[in-house]
Structures are given as C-alpha cells and as structure tokens.
Amino acid sequence: xxxxxxxxxxxxxxxxxxxxxxxxxxxxxxxxxxxxxxxxxxxxxxxxxxxxxxxxxxxxxxxxxxxxxxxxxxxxxxxxxxxxxxxxxxxxxxxxxxxxxxxxxxxxxxxxxxxxxxxxxxxxxxxxxxxxxxxxxxxxxxxxxxxxxxxxxxxxxxxxxxxxxxxxxxxxxxxxxxxxxxxxxxxxxxxxxxxxxxxxxxxxxxxxxxxxxxxxxxxxxxxxxxxxxxxxxxxxxxxxxxxxxxxxxxxxxxxxxxxxxxxxxxxxxxxxxxxxxxxxxxxxxxxxxxxxxxxxxxxxxxxxxxxxxxxxxxxxxxxxxxxxxxxxxxxxxxxxxxxxxxxxxxxxxxxxxxxxxxxx
Numbered sequence: 001x002x003x004x005x006x007x008x009x010x011x012x013x014x015x016x017x018x019x020x021x022x023x024x025x026x027x028x029x030x031x032x033x034x035x036x037x038x039x040x041x042x043x044x045x046x047x048x049x050x051x052x053x054x055x056x057x058x059x060x061x062x063x064x065x066x067x068x069x070x071x072x073x074x075x076x077x078x079x080x081x082x083x084x085x086x087x088x089x090x091x092x093x094x095x096x097x098x099x100x101x102x103x104x105x106x107x108x109x110x111x112x113x114x115x116x117x118x119x120x121x122x123x124x125x126x127x128x129x130x131x132x133x134x135x136x137x138x139x140x141x142x143x144x145x146x147x148x149x150x151x152x153x154x155x156x157x158x159x160x161x162x163x164x165x166x167x168x169x170x171x172x173x174x175x176x177x178x179x180x181x182x183x184x185x186x187x188x189x190x191x192x193x194x195x196x197x198x199x200x201x202x203x204x205x206x207x208x209x210x211x212x213x214x215x216x217x218x219x220x221x222x223x224x225x226x227x228x229x230x231x232x233x234x235x236x237x238x239x240x241x242x243x244x245x246x247x248x249x250x251x252x253x254x255x256x257x258x259x260x261x262x263x264x265x266x267x268x269x270x271x272x273x274x275x276x277x278x279x280x281x282x283x284x285x286x287x288x289x290x291x292x293x294x295x296x297x298x299x300x301x302x303x304x305x306x307x308x309x310x311x312x313x314x315x316x317x318x319x320x321x322x323x324x325x326x327x328x329x330x331x332x333x334x335x336x337x338x339x340x341x342x343x344x345x346x347x348x349x350x351x352x353x354x355x356x357x358x359x360x
Contacts, residue, residue, distance in 0.1 A: 258309035
C-alpha cells in the first residue's frame, strides 16, 4: 500500500538529541575524550574571563564547535553557525538544545580570538597527549620530524615593495600587475595582506607562493603527533624547528629521529646528537657526501625509522584535505599557528578513537 505524502509540521518532539544520535556514532567516542580534556582546562578558562558582566560564549561550547569545523571541513564560521542552527548532530555535540539560539558569526569569531590570547590550542593539544600517554598509545623513544607548506591567505598581487614606491594602479581593488623582469625578494618585498607570509618554494622548478611552514614531530608507534608549530617559510626553518621540538621531548634517555633528505646536513646531525638523539635521516649523497655513514645506516633501527617516517605524510594529508589547511583561512603567524596546532590535536583525537575502537 502506498503511503501518503503528508507534511505535517510538528511543534513538539519527545525524543532527545541524545537518543537520536546512534550509540556507535564516531563522534560519541571523540566527545567523551573532549569532555574530559575540557574539564581539565576549566581552571585555565577561568583566567580568561572577568568575574562580572554579560556571559560570553562558553569556551567549552566554542571549542567543540571549532572541533566540528575541523572534522567536517566547514569552510567558514558563518557556515558553521548555519549548520549549528539546523544540524541536530552538531547541536548535540556542542551541547545545545533544540531551542537554544545560535550565535552570530562575528560574535563567535571574537570569542575565538580570546582563546587565541590564552594559547588554549597548545593547552588542548598537550592535554590530549597526556591521555594518549596514559593509555600507552605513544612511543617515548622513536620519532619522526617533517615540515610542509601552508599556503597563506594572500595573493601574489599583495606582495609589494616595503615602504611603498610601487607604481599607481588602475584599479585599487584588483590592479593589473606585471612582475616580468622584476626581482621580488622577501628582504625587499612584503605582502600587504599578510605581512608574516613569505614568498617560498620547497624545490627547484616549483612555483613560489606566499606561505608558512608547518612542522610536526610524530611518534613512530602509532603515528600520533607529539608536537606541532608554524614558522615563517625559510630555507632553514624545517631543521631549526625540528631541533627546537626535539629539545622539548620529555626524558633524558637516548632517542631516534627519522627525517627526509632535507635534514641530511652536518649541522642538524651534530645538533641532534648533542641532544642525545640519533639522527636516522635519509642520505642525500647525490651531489655531496652524506652527513651520516654506515655506522648509522647498518642498523636495523635505521631501516625501521625510514619506513615509519612516511606516516607523517598521513598527518599532513589529513590536515590539508579534511582540516582545510592546504590554504589557511586566517592571517598572521599567531592565528595560523593556533589553528594548525588545534588541527593536529583533532587529528590525534581521531587516531586515538580509531585505535580504541579497533582494540575494543
């Protein structure tokens, strides 16, 4: 018998959002971990807000909403607010009832900036790592370092000479610019849209772009990121950031670090060993002698590190496709770094949830 196409608009519902979300939904495991982490950060949230005045967006709800934005590749805060208005799953995860009003996108962004000032992304990231260590999901001996380009939210036309001096344009909004024959360098030019971005390319023959460099340290046991940061794009930034992150690894026992050919330099190898870290870098001996020899490469551990280090590309791939960090939607080193660190923390949550589901 054919059913009727009745479209009654019910005013009341007697089924809660908690019952509508399936028991085996992937977000349930993630929300359990997130709620524990946010509870531990509550004292830190108290220091960011005044004791009196009009209540702002709860930082716990704000961070849950930002986490959804990363997980579901929502391209803007305005679209995120639209999703929160009618998406029952999103409302349940953030902690909103069906009758709660949704925030204005501008208000949401301003409240997010308050968390930027408190460096909450780093604190959130570190609390997630603490739970991973407590569950035995991390190695404390074997690591991998690598970096990737994050394209800046700035166009090539914004890269102008410092201090002015450019010719007047025919259209200030979208000028006609001819770079042919002009030498443009980071020490003489700067983006007017994002001054922290640098014109850079990682290899010969590639197009130079205004970008940042994102850096990650990964533990080799399960591929979790143990450190992350954003720097300005320079030829030595990857190795400098890697040494800083190695310095921050806990403990004083001997470690190993895998890396690609870009890290095969005498300075990086020497400084790594000075930090009690054995550098398992890929040998770049095509045009010169490698900084490491068979005293390192003959060991089985070196081959394992070289095989495991490729998993760091999974982190970068997830960040650029799911977390929409191939081209950042923010400007400035601090804000881009905040979102990069938060995105890496969300990646760790997804990995932890998958591993716990596989062993359940």
